Amino acid sequence: MNIPFNVPPSVAFQNGHFTAENVVKKVTRSGDLVGIFHDHAAWQAIPAQTPFYEVEMLDSPQGEGELYVGATHLHPGRVGDEFYMTRGHFHHRREQGEVYMGLRGQGLLLLQNERGEARLENVSPGSVHIIPGFTAHRLINTGTDILSALAVWPTMAGHDYAALAQGFALRVVLQEGKIQAKEVQNG
Numbered sequence: 001m002n003i004p005f006n007v008p009p010s011v012a013f014q015n016g017h018f019t020a021e022n023v024v025k026k027v028t029r030s031g032d033l034v035g036i037f038h039d040h041a042a043w044q045a046i047p048a049q050t051p052f053y054e055v056e057m058l059d060s061p062q063g064e065g066e067l068y069v070g071a072t073h074l075h076p077g078r079v080g081d082e083f084y085m086t087r088g089h090f091h092h093r094r095e096q097g098e099v100y101m102g103l104r105g106q107g108l109l110l111l112q113n114e115r116g117e118a119r120l121e122n123v124s125p126g127s128v129h130i131i132p133g134f135t136a137h138r139l140i141n142t143g144t145d146i147l148s149a150l151a152v153w154p155t156m157a158g159h160d161y162a163a164l165a166q167g168f169a170l171r172v173v174l175q176e177g178k179i180q181a182k183e184v185q186n187g
Ligand SMILES: O=P(O)(O)OC[C@H]1O[C@](O)(CO)[C@@H](O)[C@@H]1O
Pocket: 028, 055, 070, 071, 072, 086, 087, 088, 089, 151, 153, 159
């Protein structure tokens, strides 16, 4: 009996690039990240068109129980002493979690709960990160190559950036030749 099967999408684990018909790509450039970095003058000195990260993802159908899978490719670099990073977000549907897997490069995953308590996890090839619900998350590239991480998250999760208008509680910088996490004094 001929068993009908379709060739599923595939992702190259060494670099996070997908082979599929329904890959959607989105680029975030320096100019898109107004107010994200601590050193505003250093950020203004970077040409607005400079790509900071790309997200390539499979365009899953939206609905309860449906999942997105995608890869974030975050370039290496610093704005002043602060490492390139993603905007970071809570999920609009706070209870929705996410899974990250490190594929390439070295970096950190910044996780922060709704009480403003932040923690960092090392991201490297093969690292697996469970981002529980009610937890904001931001990827930070502390390496010299592109940091690529695979992510799986519910299509219904959505992104809430406004809840982080004050920024995260930690900044990650290079100071005296060392990668350091600095507490941010808000207000
Ligand atoms: O939306 P941000 O915070 O720029 O993060 C980049 C991407 O990282 C993900 O969390 C996983 O790829 C996406 O949901 C998000 O668009």
